[in-house]
Amino acid sequence: MTEPVLEVSHLKKRFGALKATDDVSLTLMPNEIHALIGPNGAGKSTLIKQIAGGLRSDSGTVEFAGRDVTALGTVARARAGLGRTFQISSLAMEYTVLQNTVLGALGRDGHVMRFFQPVMKNRKLVDQGMAALTRVGMADLATKRTADLSHGQRRLLEVAVALTLEPKVFLMDEPMAGLGASGSKRLTGFLHTLRAEAPILLVEHDMDAVFALADRISVLVYGQIIATGSADEIRRDPLVREAYLGAEDAA
Amino acid sequence: MSLILLIEQVLNGIQFGVMLFLMAAGLTLIFGVMGLINLAHGSLYMVGAFAAAAVAGWTGSFALALIAALAAAAAAGALVELLVIRRLYDRDHLDQVLATFALILIFSEGTRYIFGSFPLFLDIPAALSGPVLLPGGILYPLYRLVIIAVGLLVAAGLFVLIAKTRIGIQIRAGEADREMIAALGVDISKLYTLVFALGAALAGLAGALVGAIQSVQVGMGEPVLILAFVVIVIGGIGSIKGALIGALLVGLTDTLGGALLPTLFATFMEPSSANTIGSAVASMAIYILMAGVLLFKPSGLFGAT
């Protein structure tokens, strides 16, 4: 067996009486797409934050590329190779689309403390930014102001910024939301090729995409993982059907 | 320093703190509910003091003067809210700082235009003047005890208002979520005007109470304003409880620092330089206190994180 790239063990997080994350363990193997699904309020976003470093866990560990990163913050984890996209777009809205990916390339490059040469004339960084935009099919939008993009376009830009980081692992929080059927389908195809570069931990509501892409699926309900397995296993799991579909019905 | 003197100084610190609380309560309420930094709060304090001095001059009645101070400050507050402040709620802090800074200029020079450049006369009523004998043989000015009592009453009133009344529920809801309260069918702009006027009235009350033992003059609001900001930042912005605790902390630090530090420095320095340096450090003490609190609690003692 190969070693997992990302290994989360016994993570816990409480907010007052609410157990947002209740003893969650999961792994992400090389070249794998591991989907995390669950009804609204199950604690997916909290878990992603804990893994990305934005939220301190009460207990448990996060190991990344064989290294315990539990004590590290967002910045250090990003530098170690965690590439994250956000559920609610988290971009520099005043910037152009290209400036956002150049920012990513700059972060990857690491030399932020340069004060004189215009960054948008730095061939290397601009090329990296453009390349990432081209890959998600946004090259023609490069000079557009980010605030003027549609929701779907912002999701794609999130992915493009993550690409510039050349991460060892992608953490993607609902990248398909707002894309529409055809956009969703294109991104699904793209993520499929992306797994060869780095495995993806994918939080997603679009079940078609999840079942088409995921090697393994974990189901999170009330902060607990109630099942992990292949698409077929999850479809058949009675617990999942009850908790998940039951919840869907209720909604 | 004798024990009696120490107790007297502690009382002075509490009195100063309670006075600051009257200022800070309005400021923190306005910030908590509307998210607004109001630098012109000191001007409302000044308006209260001038209104009180003017009415006391005409009628000779301190009670009428207090009522006039409350009314004038509340009216000025409501007016300012309707004309200016309500355009600032969805602006960033920067715009709020500049606009309310502009209001200070207008209020100060406007007051000078109306009342002239010389300080006004406002005295405490005869019934409240002079000292009283406290247990333990401490002689203490009655009026300062009255200020302490009024301040604590206002604090209690505010707690009840916020915890128990309909308005209080609306205020708390407004702090939590503006859209929520609008969805509940509350007229939010009316609520905001009301809260602003309430905060202004408190500042006006403080101005009138303090004006009777200090100088009623243009610009009297700004030093108090800065101190009130220190208070609410220490206490945690938006928290009435924080404002009370913060005010008492600042009051005690300032009073006891001024009284004790020079003596303390004199234990290891020659007296004359101990005096100057001690006084210098004492005048910085509350700012040091504030920086210290923020280092350990970046959102103040009772602030929401």
Add this chain to the structure above:
Amino acid sequence: MKIKSLIAAVSIAALGSGAAWADAHSSKVKVGMITTLSGGGAGLGIDVRDGFMLAAKGNENLELVIEDDQRKPDIAVQLADKLIQSEKVDVLTGIIWSNLAMAVVPAATAQGKFYLSPNAGPSALAGKGCSPLYFNVAWQNDAFNEAAGAWANENGIKKVFLMAPNYPAGQDMIAGFKRTYKGDVVEEVYTKLGQTDYAAEIAQMRASDADTIYFFLPGGMGISFMKQYAGSGVDKAVMGPAFSFDQGILGAIGDAALGVKNTSHWSKDIDNEANKKFVADFQAEYGRLPSLYAAQGYDTALLLQSAMGKADVKDAAAFQAALEEADFASVRGKFAFAPNHHPIQDIFMREVVKEGDVVTNKVIGVASPDHQDVYGAECKM
């Protein structure tokens, strides 16, 4: 516009009663007045200005340009630059505050302009920093305090409690008092500049065994202190330099100030012709009682005009000599310049009394006759 209208006011009045100053010798002089007319402390500047204009009324040879320094040193410096560079004035005057004077006076005299101080008298300008072109028509900062110390010695004051704000003028005032006072200083307290609450200090006063409180707290600080002191029940005698008990301030303190002793070089009840005329004219012109600042502004204009009658301002040496003569009828009575161009004058002790409904001052004696400052020895000119 404001400036122009003031100039006009002075010269239009001249048409009516010009005869009084139509002296054949009289030379033309352009005066720049920098004083505080807006913001806190504007009352003092307004009084100096009004006093000056009252004395200069009708003199068509005196052109006056008035500027507001807002009590900010940097503004004062820039206004001085403006008056010297653009308006090309011959004489500067008007500054109220020591720190503003320190910012303006050395540069102004270095550029060959006369400066007549109607209020501030920092020790540096009386001693090492003195200048042939600088004349102080008011007092050296220490004067009232030295006189108070001397008076205390002779009036059985044995133990004093001293208080002043913690800034140079405050420290100078206390030092001035201690220079002449021979009794015990039981406590010496420095408060924060601009402090408004004196409960802590009053508590210390109560606890001390001093028989007299001597304090210097200018402007609103003094008002706050006196009101709080009166309510505290501490019954020690109170004394201080005149600044906290001047006419503009007494109205705001009220009865709380009654009985307080304060030293001053002027009082409205000093018995001489010039003073009677001044007090009456000032009330007639402005409808209020004059303050000591108004008196100083008035004397400054009298001094200037006396020199104008003797010499041309363009001849600096002659004009300086004319100023040194101080040949004018001061509202204070006796007035002469010491070699360092600071006044030799009587410092009176006044007491705050009530005349009808008005709280005001009454002279009760001379605290220090022919008082002269101690810094003159360091002055080399």
Add this chain to the structure above:
Amino acid sequence: MAREPLINIILFALFPVTAGVAMVLDEPFIITLMTKAAILALAGVGLNIALGLGGLVSFGHAAFFGIGGYAMGVLASHAQSYTPIMETPILIEGTKSMLVIWGVAVVAAALAALLIGVLSLRTTGVYFIMITLAFGQMLYYFAISWPAYGGEDGLSIYIRNDFPGLNTLDPIQFFAIAFTVLAAVLFIAGRLAKAPFGLALSAARQNPERVETVGVAPFRLRLVAFIISGAVTGLAGALFADLNRFVSPTMFSWQTSGEIMIFVILGGVGRLFGPVAGAALFILLEHVLGGLSDFWHVYLGLLLLLVVLFARGGLIGTLAGKETAHD
């Protein structure tokens, strides 16, 4: 799109043109006013690096302005009285050299900004505004109470400091110095905004989470921005002290912080030339309104209010039309 640069050029050219005309007309005071505007603009440019670019609403920049001023005051007063600043362990003498004074002012202000920044940047929002205010007030009271350098009275320097090859007391020559410094700092600040650092800093203002996610710590960016900002404002303070040949604690007061902030907002936050426009307008208003009435602060207040309420984006923003993207 090209309107803002055009406005900038006109605005900038207005300084030397006005000063030149004033020289021809023999109105040295106008030159002095333009010098003052240039120096205050410089202070604003400094604040704008923290405020406009970094989103750090510092209400305590008077601290750096004052430190720069006192760097000049202390060095020049010791040189003036021929007394060394310290003799042990090493001899440090005062100086009348403007260049040395600038160096000391910049370094001292930068060190203070480092210290204040490390402590203040742990907080955000209103807390940041207030803690920077608190540090400014600390220095203000310190300067007032400390007797060694004049306390509240301040320090007078009788003659302006020296600049190689120039007569600094001549208004037009001193204007040239101040204006050149402003131009140089504007150039550097313009480059800074477009450099990698500026890109990341401005992104951290727009969305700190974004910057963290690409592996850059906003705290470091902000701290460095705060230091640069403080240093520039410190340099302005040294020049301002030299303009007046005088320093006093007023330079540390919270009103000074407020005024520097007004220059920035009046001109347009985050716009390179915003503080230049703001300072020029402020000086103009002070000069014109001050002559109209004793109560000119009322008009100033009303005008500021109108700008905030109705002219968002400040003077330059209003003149340049709709807000443009920072690129």
